[in-house]
Amino acid sequence: MEDRVSEPSLVLVFSGKRKSGKDYVTELIQQRLGPDVCCILRLSGPLKEQYAQEHGLDLDQLMGPGPYKEQYRADMIHWGESRRRQDPGFFCRLASRGACQPVWVGERGSCCCDVILQTAELCSVIGQLVSDARRLSDLQWFQAEFPQQTQSVRVQSSEKTRSQRGWSFTAGVDDAESECGLDNGVEFDWIVINEADAPSLDEQLRPILQLTEEAASTSSVNQS
Ligand SMILES: Nc1ncnc2c1ncn2[C@@H]1O[C@H](COP(=O)(O)OP(=O)(O)OP(=O)(O)O)[C@@H](O)[C@H]1O
Ligand SMILES: C[C@@](O)(CCOP(=O)(O)O)CC(=O)O
Numbered sequence: 001m002e003d004r005v006s007e008p009s010l011v012l013v014f015s016g017k018r019k020s021g022k023d024y025v026t027e028l029i030q031q032r033l034g035p036d037v038c039c040i041l042r043l044s045g046p047l048k049e050q051y052a053q054e055h056g057l058d059l060d061q062l063m064g065p066g067p068y069k070e071q072y073r074a075d076m077i078h079w080g081e082s083r084r085r086q087d088p089g090f091f092c093r094l095a096s097r098g099a100c101q102p103v104w105v106g107e108r109g110s111c112c113c114d115v116i117l118q119t120a121e122l123c124s125v126i127g128q129l130v131s132d133a134r135r136l137s138d139l140q141w142f143q144a145e146f147p148q149q150t151q152s153v154r155v156q157s158s159e160k161t162r163s164q165r166g167w168s169f170t171a172g173v174d175d176a177e178s179e180c181g182l183d184n185g186v187e188f189d190w191i192v193i194n195e196a197d198a199p200s201l202d203e204q205l206r207p208i209l210q211l212t213e214e215a216a217s218t219s220s221v222n223q224s
Contacts, residue, residue: 009215010127011146012208013139015182016155018174019167021194023065025155026131028201033212038127043138046094047080067166077178088137126216135181153208154188161195
Protein backbone atom coordinates (compact mmCIF):
# COMPACT_ATOMS: atom_id res chain seq x y z
CA MET A 1 0.00 0.00 0.00
CA GLU A 2 1.86 3.02 -1.27
CA ASP A 3 0.38 5.54 1.20
CA ARG A 4 1.38 3.60 4.28
CA VAL A 5 4.68 4.81 5.65
CA SER A 6 5.57 1.69 7.61
CA GLU A 7 3.85 -1.45 8.88
CA PRO A 8 2.46 -1.48 12.43
CA SER A 9 3.65 -4.28 14.70
CA LEU A 10 0.18 -4.85 16.07
CA VAL A 11 -3.30 -4.09 14.76
CA LEU A 12 -6.12 -4.42 17.27
CA VAL A 13 -9.51 -4.41 15.57
CA PHE A 14 -12.31 -3.46 17.97
CA SER A 15 -15.99 -4.09 17.49
CA GLY A 16 -19.06 -3.88 19.68
CA LYS A 17 -22.62 -2.70 19.74
CA ARG A 18 -23.60 0.96 19.82
CA LYS A 19 -22.65 2.51 23.18
CA SER A 20 -20.72 -0.56 24.27
CA GLY A 21 -17.77 1.80 24.69
CA LYS A 22 -15.51 1.12 21.70
CA ASP A 23 -14.28 4.71 21.60
CA TYR A 24 -13.94 4.87 25.37
CA VAL A 25 -11.86 1.69 25.53
CA THR A 26 -9.61 2.51 22.56
CA GLU A 27 -9.00 6.01 23.94
CA LEU A 28 -8.14 4.51 27.33
CA ILE A 29 -5.60 2.17 25.70
CA GLN A 30 -4.09 5.06 23.80
CA GLN A 31 -3.83 7.09 27.02
CA ARG A 32 -2.08 4.22 28.75
CA LEU A 33 0.37 3.57 25.90
CA GLY A 34 0.88 7.08 24.64
CA PRO A 35 0.13 8.48 21.22
CA ASP A 36 3.67 7.89 20.01
CA VAL A 37 3.13 4.16 20.46
CA CYS A 38 -0.35 3.68 19.06
CA CYS A 39 -2.83 5.50 16.91
CA ILE A 40 -6.60 5.15 16.67
CA LEU A 41 -8.17 4.56 13.28
CA ARG A 42 -11.89 5.05 12.85
CA LEU A 43 -13.34 3.39 9.77
CA SER A 44 -16.28 5.76 10.12
CA GLY A 45 -13.86 8.75 9.95
CA PRO A 46 -13.58 9.04 6.17
CA LEU A 47 -17.22 8.00 5.79
CA LYS A 48 -18.46 10.74 8.09
CA GLU A 49 -16.10 13.28 6.58
CA GLN A 50 -17.45 12.70 3.09
CA TYR A 51 -21.07 12.42 4.28
CA ALA A 52 -20.82 15.65 6.28
CA GLN A 53 -19.39 17.47 3.29
CA GLU A 54 -22.09 16.25 0.92
CA HIS A 55 -24.90 16.99 3.37
CA GLY A 56 -23.58 20.19 4.97
CA LEU A 57 -23.36 18.64 8.47
CA ASP A 58 -21.21 19.31 11.54
CA LEU A 59 -18.37 16.76 11.33
CA ASP A 60 -17.21 17.28 14.91
CA GLN A 61 -20.65 16.34 16.19
CA LEU A 62 -20.90 13.40 13.80
CA MET A 63 -17.59 12.13 15.20
CA GLY A 64 -18.56 12.68 18.86
CA PRO A 65 -20.48 10.46 21.31
CA GLY A 66 -23.60 12.69 21.54
CA PRO A 67 -27.09 12.30 20.08
CA TYR A 68 -26.45 14.44 16.95
CA LYS A 69 -25.05 11.58 14.85
CA GLU A 70 -27.96 9.29 15.72
CA GLN A 71 -30.35 11.40 13.61
CA TYR A 72 -28.23 10.59 10.57
CA ARG A 73 -27.06 7.08 11.40
CA ALA A 74 -29.56 5.10 9.29
CA ASP A 75 -28.90 7.27 6.26
CA MET A 76 -25.10 7.19 6.80
CA ILE A 77 -25.28 3.39 6.95
CA HIS A 78 -27.10 3.24 3.59
CA TRP A 79 -24.75 5.82 2.10
CA GLY A 80 -21.68 3.86 3.26
CA GLU A 81 -23.13 0.56 2.11
CA SER A 82 -23.47 1.78 -1.44
CA ARG A 83 -19.69 2.44 -1.41
CA ARG A 84 -18.97 -0.86 0.26
CA ARG A 85 -21.00 -2.81 -2.28
CA GLN A 86 -18.60 -1.67 -4.98
CA ASP A 87 -15.52 -2.11 -2.79
CA PRO A 88 -15.83 -3.72 0.68
CA GLY A 89 -12.37 -2.45 1.71
CA PHE A 90 -13.06 1.14 0.67
CA PHE A 91 -13.22 2.70 4.15
CA CYS A 92 -10.59 0.38 5.65
CA ARG A 93 -8.14 1.51 3.02
CA LEU A 94 -8.96 5.19 3.46
CA ALA A 95 -8.71 4.97 7.25
CA SER A 96 -5.35 3.19 7.07
CA ARG A 97 -3.87 5.60 4.59
CA GLY A 98 -1.00 7.52 6.15
CA ALA A 99 -1.77 5.89 9.50
CA CYS A 100 1.72 6.10 10.84
CA GLN A 101 1.45 9.37 12.72
CA PRO A 102 1.27 9.60 16.49
CA VAL A 103 -2.39 10.56 16.60
CA TRP A 104 -4.99 9.87 13.95
CA VAL A 105 -8.43 9.95 15.42
CA GLY A 106 -10.20 10.90 12.22
CA GLU A 107 -11.39 14.16 13.67
CA ARG A 108 -11.19 17.31 11.66
CA GLY A 109 -8.40 19.52 12.87
CA SER A 110 -6.50 16.84 14.73
CA CYS A 111 -5.37 14.78 11.76
CA CYS A 112 -1.70 15.37 11.18
CA CYS A 113 -1.11 12.85 8.37
CA ASP A 114 0.29 15.40 5.95
CA VAL A 115 2.93 16.61 8.39
CA ILE A 116 3.93 13.11 9.38
CA LEU A 117 4.01 11.83 5.83
CA GLN A 118 6.55 14.54 5.16
CA THR A 119 8.59 13.50 8.18
CA ALA A 120 8.27 9.75 7.94
CA GLU A 121 11.58 9.13 9.63
CA LEU A 122 10.06 10.39 12.89
CA CYS A 123 7.36 7.77 12.81
CA SER A 124 7.54 5.25 15.65
CA VAL A 125 3.96 4.06 16.00
CA ILE A 126 3.82 0.41 17.05
CA GLY A 127 0.14 -0.40 17.25
CA GLN A 128 -2.99 0.56 15.41
CA LEU A 129 -6.30 0.51 17.23
CA VAL A 130 -9.16 0.20 14.77
CA SER A 131 -12.05 1.34 16.92
CA ASP A 132 -15.12 0.43 14.89
CA ALA A 133 -15.19 -2.74 12.82
CA ARG A 134 -18.82 -3.58 12.05
CA ARG A 135 -18.81 -6.11 9.26
CA LEU A 136 -16.99 -9.35 8.58
CA SER A 137 -15.44 -7.65 5.55
CA ASP A 138 -13.86 -5.01 7.86
CA LEU A 139 -12.18 -7.67 9.97
CA GLN A 140 -11.19 -9.72 6.93
CA TRP A 141 -9.59 -6.69 5.29
CA PHE A 142 -7.22 -6.15 8.24
CA GLN A 143 -6.57 -9.89 8.57
CA ALA A 144 -5.60 -10.01 4.90
CA GLU A 145 -3.46 -6.85 5.01
CA PHE A 146 -1.78 -7.62 8.35
CA PRO A 147 -2.09 -11.39 8.81
CA GLN A 148 0.56 -11.64 11.51
CA GLN A 149 -0.32 -8.47 13.37
CA THR A 150 -4.13 -8.44 13.53
CA GLN A 151 -6.06 -9.40 16.65
CA SER A 152 -9.78 -8.89 17.20
CA VAL A 153 -11.28 -7.38 20.34
CA ARG A 154 -14.99 -7.40 21.19
CA VAL A 155 -16.30 -4.79 23.62
CA GLN A 156 -19.46 -5.96 25.37
CA SER A 157 -22.00 -4.17 27.54
CA SER A 158 -25.52 -5.10 28.54
CA GLU A 159 -28.52 -3.38 26.97
CA LYS A 160 -29.24 -1.81 30.37
CA THR A 161 -25.79 -0.22 30.52
CA ARG A 162 -25.94 0.87 26.89
CA SER A 163 -29.33 2.49 27.56
CA GLN A 164 -27.81 4.43 30.45
CA ARG A 165 -25.25 5.71 27.93
CA GLY A 166 -27.97 6.93 25.57
CA TRP A 167 -28.81 3.87 23.48
CA SER A 168 -32.34 2.93 22.50
CA PHE A 169 -33.32 0.26 20.01
CA THR A 170 -33.80 1.62 16.51
CA ALA A 171 -35.26 -0.67 13.86
CA GLY A 172 -33.21 -0.65 10.67
CA VAL A 173 -30.06 0.12 12.67
CA ASP A 174 -29.82 -2.25 15.62
CA ASP A 175 -31.13 -5.20 13.61
CA ALA A 176 -28.99 -4.46 10.53
CA GLU A 177 -25.51 -5.54 9.45
CA SER A 178 -23.92 -2.39 10.83
CA GLU A 179 -24.76 -3.62 14.36
CA CYS A 180 -25.11 -7.38 13.85
CA GLY A 181 -22.48 -8.20 11.20
CA LEU A 182 -20.03 -9.60 13.77
CA ASP A 183 -22.55 -11.19 16.14
CA ASN A 184 -21.93 -14.71 14.88
CA GLY A 185 -19.17 -16.71 13.28
CA VAL A 186 -16.21 -14.80 14.73
CA GLU A 187 -13.99 -16.10 17.46
CA PHE A 188 -12.62 -12.93 18.99
CA ASP A 189 -9.10 -12.99 20.34
CA TRP A 190 -10.16 -10.82 23.28
CA ILE A 191 -13.43 -9.89 24.94
CA VAL A 192 -13.65 -6.81 27.14
CA ILE A 193 -16.70 -6.48 29.39
CA ASN A 194 -17.32 -2.76 29.81
CA GLU A 195 -19.63 -2.81 32.82
CA ALA A 196 -19.47 -1.22 36.24
CA ASP A 197 -19.65 -4.61 37.97
CA ALA A 198 -17.04 -6.32 35.76
CA PRO A 199 -13.33 -6.37 36.64
CA SER A 200 -11.84 -2.93 36.07
CA LEU A 201 -10.90 -2.01 32.51
CA ASP A 202 -7.30 -1.60 33.62
CA GLU A 203 -7.31 -5.20 34.81
CA GLN A 204 -9.05 -6.55 31.70
CA LEU A 205 -6.82 -4.57 29.36
CA ARG A 206 -3.57 -5.64 31.01
CA PRO A 207 -2.89 -8.57 28.62
CA ILE A 208 -3.71 -6.38 25.62
CA LEU A 209 -1.35 -3.66 26.84
CA GLN A 210 1.25 -6.35 27.38
CA LEU A 211 0.89 -7.42 23.73
CA THR A 212 1.67 -3.91 22.63
CA GLU A 213 4.70 -3.73 24.88
CA GLU A 214 5.93 -7.01 23.39
CA ALA A 215 5.30 -5.67 19.89
CA ALA A 216 7.23 -2.52 20.81
CA SER A 217 10.23 -4.47 22.03
CA THR A 218 10.21 -6.74 18.94
CA SER A 219 9.98 -3.67 16.76
CA SER A 220 12.97 -1.97 18.46
CA VAL A 221 15.04 -5.18 18.21
CA ASN A 222 14.20 -5.41 14.49
CA GLN A 223 15.12 -1.78 13.95
CA SER A 224 18.49 -1.98 15.73
N1 LIG B 1 -16.40 2.45 31.29
C1 LIG B 1 -17.01 3.63 31.09
N2 LIG B 1 -17.07 4.54 32.08
C2 LIG B 1 -17.68 5.74 31.89
N3 LIG B 1 -18.27 6.13 30.73
C3 LIG B 1 -18.24 5.26 29.72
C4 LIG B 1 -17.61 3.97 29.83
N4 LIG B 1 -17.73 3.35 28.64
C5 LIG B 1 -18.38 4.19 27.83
N5 LIG B 1 -18.71 5.33 28.47
C6 LIG B 1 -19.44 6.49 27.91
O1 LIG B 1 -20.57 5.98 27.19
C7 LIG B 1 -20.78 6.71 26.01
C8 LIG B 1 -20.70 5.75 24.81
O2 LIG B 1 -19.37 5.25 24.73
P1 LIG B 1 -18.59 5.21 23.36
O3 LIG B 1 -18.86 6.44 22.56
O4 LIG B 1 -17.20 4.84 23.65
O5 LIG B 1 -19.36 3.97 22.70
P2 LIG B 1 -19.24 3.40 21.24
O6 LIG B 1 -19.32 1.93 21.33
O7 LIG B 1 -18.04 3.99 20.58
O8 LIG B 1 -20.59 3.98 20.62
P3 LIG B 1 -20.98 4.34 19.11
O9 LIG B 1 -20.99 3.04 18.38
O10 LIG B 1 -22.32 4.94 19.25
O11 LIG B 1 -19.94 5.30 18.60
C9 LIG B 1 -19.71 7.80 25.94
O12 LIG B 1 -20.25 9.00 26.45
C10 LIG B 1 -18.62 7.27 26.87
O13 LIG B 1 -17.87 8.29 27.46
C1 LIG C 1 -22.37 4.97 9.35
C2 LIG C 1 -21.49 4.34 10.42
O1 LIG C 1 -20.15 4.33 10.01
C3 LIG C 1 -21.62 5.18 11.69
C4 LIG C 1 -20.64 4.79 12.78
O2 LIG C 1 -20.67 5.71 13.81
P1 LIG C 1 -20.10 5.39 15.25
O3 LIG C 1 -18.85 4.57 15.12
O4 LIG C 1 -21.16 4.63 15.99
O5 LIG C 1 -19.85 6.75 15.85
C5 LIG C 1 -21.91 2.91 10.68
C6 LIG C 1 -21.66 2.00 9.51
O6 LIG C 1 -20.69 2.17 8.74
O7 LIG C 1 -22.46 1.06 9.36
